[in-house]
Amino acid sequence: MTIKILIIDDDPDLVLAARMPLEQAGYEVFSAGTLEEGLAAVDTIKPNLIILDVMMDTHTAGFQLAQKLHGAGAKPEHQAIPILMVTAVHQTTPLRFSPDDDYLPVDAFIDKPIDPKTLLAQVSTLLQKT
Amino acid sequence: MFTTTQSPIVSSPNERGLRPTRDELCQNIQLLIQLRWAAGLGILSVTAFARYALDIRLQTAALMLIGVAVLLYNSLLSLTCRGDTNARQVERAAWGQMILDWGAMAALVHFTGGITSPALIYFVIHAALAGTVLLPWQARSLSVLATAIVIGIALTEREGILPHVAIPEFEMSGTLYQNGTYITGVVFFFGTAILTLSELVTRIAQRLRQREERIRQLYDARSTFLRVATHELRAPLGAGLSLMHNIQQGYAGEFTPEQGDILDRVTRRLEGLRTLIDDLLTLAASQEVTAAHVPLEPVGVCPILDRIVEREMPNAERKNIHLTCDKSTDAGVVMAGDVGLGIILGNLLNNAIKYTPEGGRVNVKYRLNRPAQRVEITVSDSGIGIPADDMPRLFDEFFRARNTKTLQVAGTGIGLSTVRTLLDRYHGHITIESEEGKGTTVHVTLPLALR
Incomplete structure (x- = not known):
């Protein structure tokens, strides 16, 4: 099973930048562009791993989604899916330094710009854990 | 993006004026309390001096009593702004002190000659001080009240309802207090002086408050702008560079060596632009967090250091640099800002990694120096070092050492000047030792927060 x-x-x-190396490494890749689409896709696709951008349409959408999937009261089947969060290097906005990021419920971070080799390494590490 | 700055100066000003904040009220109450200590002691000592040294016939007992009363209620008032008194209580105390002072001054005026008393001038001074904490209508009412009190004292004494306490040395004729023209004159000048002064002071206070409000709004707008700019400027570069990496690493098919060379050049230029944007935004953010109105707070150094080391680890790994962190177990807390301290440590570590060639080493050392009451952070690297001639200019904005240009390391020369600005704000200290080609050691100390 893929x-x-x-x-x-x-x-x-x-x-696209994330999709290219992942597909060539043999993963089946899906994508969603908004918080709502993302939440719906998690249930229909049942992915083995989620790659989540920290800042989407609103500046906190990524955080909200992470909370919904892994935070208090989240469904166990959602909790089981590892989340790799894409952040911007040297982010000086309060987001990165806010106290919440200590218990931001994601499993790993990857910095923008995405380095394909690093991405593949992070993904396989996270998948091995589960 | 700056639409908020086009709004009127004050968002929704109360038509009666801007209320002073709790802090402002407290500051003014503290000032009045200090002045009142002096006033109370002044009444006591001047009475004693006038009575016994100058032999002026005063109502010594009554005046001494007023002095003691002032000191007594002042010690009660000095408890006002302690601890957790809320804004409402503070406001009530501000009013209470006015009434108590008015009472004490009325008594003082009465016992030093009523309408002929030289102490009348104190009402005017007090009205000016009150103007700093009151709204314009309140100050105006108080001035009218003060004038009414003076008229009241003058008339009751003139009509003999209240006994006139004469100071013979002041009133040669002994009947000046009965002179209608004199009373009218004093009341007129007193009234106009007190009204004008309190009006002036409240207006200036209002203007200052509006200005403060406006500055606060500008800062808010700036923060919003920075947040938006951070995202909008970085997002396209991040996406573009991510795609470039894909081509370079062959995920989009084969390319010729010439094309590869061009891709490398484009990537390098984009990386340079990214560094520039990052540095400029960091500079702006650091100016924001070092602004005088942002209070310093106790911040643990270790958690921030851990976070920064974790963040920079991928950068080090990419260049095969051995990054180590050597931390003492003593957790140090300094008076700083979370974001600011992150910027300082991030910059130092990022520099060390940036200016260290592949396969080098970077070490971060954290120590708590108890005798000196400071935390010490040392970042050392085996990098390209800094030419001796360039050392004095390291902290200048936009200055970059000569060897960074020949070695083509992207940078803007903003980092260290930002670090220095932040450290100044946090009462920190920085020293840099370096030998060209051997490496650099940056030593930062920050004072421990007092318990």
């Missing part, structure tokens, strides 16, 4: 990866990001270029 491993399914869901990319939730509103930037189609970034989705």
Whole structure:
């Protein structure tokens, strides 16, 4: 069975940049552009891993989605899916430094711009854990 | 994006004026309390001096009593702004002190000669001070009230309802207090002086408050702008570079060596642009967090250091740099800002990695120096170092050492000047030792927060 990866990001270029190496590595890749689409896709596709952009249409959409999937009161089947969060290097907005990021319920971070080799390495590490 | 700055100066000003904040009220109450200590002691000492040294015939007992009363209620008032008194209570105390002072001054005026008393001038001074904490209509009413009190004292004494306490040395004739023209004159000048002064002071206070409000709004607009700019400027570059990496690493098919060279050049230029944007935004953010109105707070150094080391680890790994962190177990808390401290440490570590060639090493050391009451952070690298001639200019904005240009390392020369600005704000200290070609050691110390 192929491993399914869901990319939730509103930037189609970034989705493409993540999709290319993942597909060539043999993963089946899906994408969603908004918070709502993303939530729906999690249930229909049942991905093995989610790649989530930190800032989507609103500046906190990524955080909200992470909370919904992994935070308190989330469904166990959602909790089981690892989340790799895409962040911007040197983010100086309060987001990165807010106290919440200590318990932001994601499993790993990857910095923008995405380095394909690093992405594949992170993805396989996360998948091995589950 | 700056639409908020086009709104009127004050968002929704109360038509009666801007209320002072709790902090402002407290500051003014503290000032009045200090002045009142002096006033109370002044009444006591001047009475004693006038009575016994100058032999002026005063109502010594009554005046001493007023002095003691002032000191007594002042010690009660000095408890006002302690601890958790809320804005409402503070406002009530501000009013209470006015009434108490008015009472004390009325008594003082009465016992030093009523309408002929030289102490009348104190009402005017007090009205000016009150103007700093009151709304314009309140100050106006108080001035009218003060004038009414003076008229009241003058008339009751003139009609003999209240006994006139004469100071013979002041009133040669002894009947000046009965002179209608004199009373009218004093009341007129007193009234106009007190009204004008309190009006002036409240207006200036209002203008300052509006200005403060406006500055606050500008800062808010700036923060919003920074947040938006951060995203809008970085997002396209991030996406573009991510796609470039895909081509370079062969995920989009084969390319010729010439094309590869061009791709490398484009990537390098884009990386340079990214560094520039990052540095400029960091500079702006650091100016924001070092602004005088942002209070310093106790911040743990270790959690931030851990976060920064974790963040920079991928950058080090990409260049095969051995990044180590050597931390003492003592957790140090400094007076700083979470974001600001992150910027300082992030910059130092990022520099060390940036200016260290492949396969080098970067070490971060954290120590708590108890005798000196400071935390010490040392970042050392085996990098390209800094030419001795360039050392004095390291902290200048936009300055970059010569060897960074020949080695083509992207940078803007903003990092260290930002670090220095932040450290100044946090009462920190930085020293840099370096030898060209051997490496650089940056040593930062920050004072521990007092418990």
